[in-house]
Amino acid sequence: MRLRKLEVFFLKILDATLLSNLPPFEGIENQDLEDLLSLATSARHAKGQHIFDQGDDANAFFLLLDGHVRVVKITPHGEQIIARYISSGELFGIAQAIGRDTYPANAVAAVDCVVLSWPGTIWQQTVQRYPTFATNTYAMIGSRLQDAQDRIVEMATERVEQRVASALLKLANQTGRKTAEGILIDFPISRQDISEMTGTTLHTVSRLLSSWEQQGLVKSGRQKVTVTEGHRLLMVASGQNRD
């Protein structure tokens, strides 16, 4: 059961059509994609496995073909902060692009994953040879910078309640799957995970979810959250629910 999704992938032939529809590779010729693909290695990572760790030599960059990857920073005191979730089709671990030679965070498979990787050494020649790839990639880094700045503003100005609501909405939009009850976040996520995304404690998240469940905004269970009333949750996120 756990492996079904993976098997589907290994029945597929790894060919150019696999990449051609993904944003980073938009606008690149099929022949070039074949060439790129011939340099890549594919790998499966079981849920929980570390694809790379903070501080490791950055000798590869990655494309997530299937699954979800959690990007986690560790503080000197051992606390964890979730920097972002990677969805399928996204590049990650592109330390080369930003002039680093070690990875700045851990990448952990949130579910079983299929990942392509390229040797870091080909980064330079790749961006030079495919300008659209370079443009796409740098635009993506730009939007991650944006995200990060927005999150700083959020952390600086909003209360925990609002931040948790925003985080759930973002996840629901990004990776939500429509169900009978609402929008289900499509991978296992614990109270602890949510607290590490929002800079709070699992206790506070638990309390908030309980209270929202009573009010009918969400349904949640063990490592599972469904947003049932997005608009009302949005009001919480924007602070319009105060008396």
Added chain:
Amino acid sequence: MRLRKLEVFFLKILDATLLSNLPPFEGIENQDLEDLLSLATSARHAKGQHIFDQGDDANAFFLLLDGHVRVVKITPHGEQIIARYISSGELFGIAQAIGRDTYPANAVAAVDCVVLSWPGTIWQQTVQRYPTFATNTYAMIGSRLQDAQDRIVEMATERVEQRVASALLKLANQTGRKTAEGILIDFPISRQDISEMTGTTLHTVSRLLSSWEQQGLVKSGRQKVTVTEGHRLLMVASGQNRD
């Protein structure tokens, strides 16, 4: 008095040597620098003047020749957050580089400034023509992404006291000037500014500075902070000052 620094600059001839020592332009031929310079416009901005505003069409990118620029984000509720300070020699407002067509923040002259600007339209051709410029620039964006991520971690895990101490140390390192009493932050900075960098209130910053002044870690006055005991302040920043 206020204009003395500026005048020095306008006595200088704008020539390639002006750029050649700045990190973004490292490794570019003198002739190429002359060409670049011929496309640039120079301007003075008085203290407090807005060089561009959040949401404006991004039709230029900038190089700070002299002075200090504050990059400020405004929230929907009207609160301000200082994203960073730009020191002389740094590029800023490079929305093009990250695929944006409006500026994501305000840029305000923290003191009288001298600024070069180029039309945004030449960004693409510039990065293509000068690969080292592209590399330098993207490495810089990468380090800003890093900074932002680090700040998120800081906001999520550290108390106000630690964040304020870190912010002061960062400013002192970045733009500090050695004086008889210690390291003076080299531009006017108010309690309010510091609070907008650290996600707190001017009251709390004032209380912290008062207490640190009593303990001899800093000296501070109206829009002025001198770090006198960097190592002890560093202990505060890392949380080692608790009983």
Added chain:
DNA sequence: GAGCGAGTTTGCGTTTGCGCAAGCTTGAGG
């Protein structure tokens, strides 16, 4: 050199959210 206003200090009450502790639930694996 007098007056003004921006910037700063400080006290006090209040709120938010944390820390700790104890008990409960659930689902995966044997």
Added chain:
DNA sequence: CCTCAAGCTTGCGCAAACGCAAACTCGCTC
């Protein structure tokens, strides 16, 4: 089907930091 540990809930007390208010101080301008 049973077990058990990982994940979740909840109560209680407490500390950090905010919000508000009032007073003060310094440096700039006229």
